[in-house]
Amino acid sequence: MGVLTHANDKELVVMLQAGDNNAFTELYNRYKRPLILHGYKKTGHLEDAKEIVQEVFSTLWSQHEQLPPIQHVSAYLYTMVRNRVLNYIEHKQVEARYALNFQNFIDEGLNTSDIQVREKELQQMIDKEIAALPPKMREVFILSRKEYLTHKEIADRLNISEFTVKNHIKSALKILRLKIGLCALIALQQFF
Template sequence: MLRYNSLSDLELVELLRTGDQNAFAEIYERYFELLYLHAYNRLRDKDEAKDLVQELFSHLWSKRGTLEPKTNFSNYLYTWVRNRVLNAIAHKQVEEKYRAALPGWISGTEALTDHRVRERQLAAIIESEIRALPPKMREVFELSRKSNLSYKEIAEKLNLSEQSVRSHVKNALKVLRMRLGILLYLFFIFYK
């Protein structure tokens, strides 16, 4: 019987490329905690760090057939996490910039009325993009964000695993970020 914990990273990657779930599990066991700590030390947010590392492993599994064994697989994993952390930090800085600018936008009655109109327009755009999500992803996302159910409650209600629920929410957010990113940018530029 093959002992996965005694295999090198390169051997595990080769097995992973063939769809070997045990090789994937060993890579996960070997690196999850280290990568989580690496992400958490930068982000200081447990859930965000955990989601980021889960996204990496989801990416690894979905791209397993095209993975090219690297001479230093751990560097590949750390680089992937570092890049996503830097993206998350940059995104937070943009959010803070908009949050800081918001009070200036809402000065006066006219600006407040205009803001409410834009808020409704933006809500309609966001709702439209949510309706465009695949049915199961949309259902999970709405239960999470609109009904404020926990991942565990959603999993029990829909007879899914918590990991599936987390993946649906994460993927929905990813799709919405991609679809809404440019729209929000243009919305704020043209409606200052």
């Protein structure tokens, strides 16, 4: 039992305002448990409630010289805990928003990277299938699709007819659609 266990709350506050460490200790011992319980009911976390009550008493001691006249110590302390709980809840909501935004950023970043990897793989498949075309057909196709030459320009460069150029491109597209379509279908099935 402490020396001040018989003092009432108003007397303890006056003594606390004068810097009496024993008065502070007595107030702490009287209100610690009910305030922790109150904080726990509001936060749902015992450790957080204990920390909130610790902060309240720390503030009470650090500001003991500036304390206003307190009529009801319990009401004053409960109000301090309530305000800290509201700050706690607001802080948790901000943390949750940041965590969600960060997770969205990570998800989008991974998604973008995944798309880039798949695009590169698809381009490699297309290049591989183009390389597998018959030599003359491949040459015509590359001049058409990669160097953007017209059928007439290709025909003049290779000394073949425009009709032959058109047939090579048509045949190359047919082969590529078939082969790349199957590869893409297989890749999609692995992805999903």
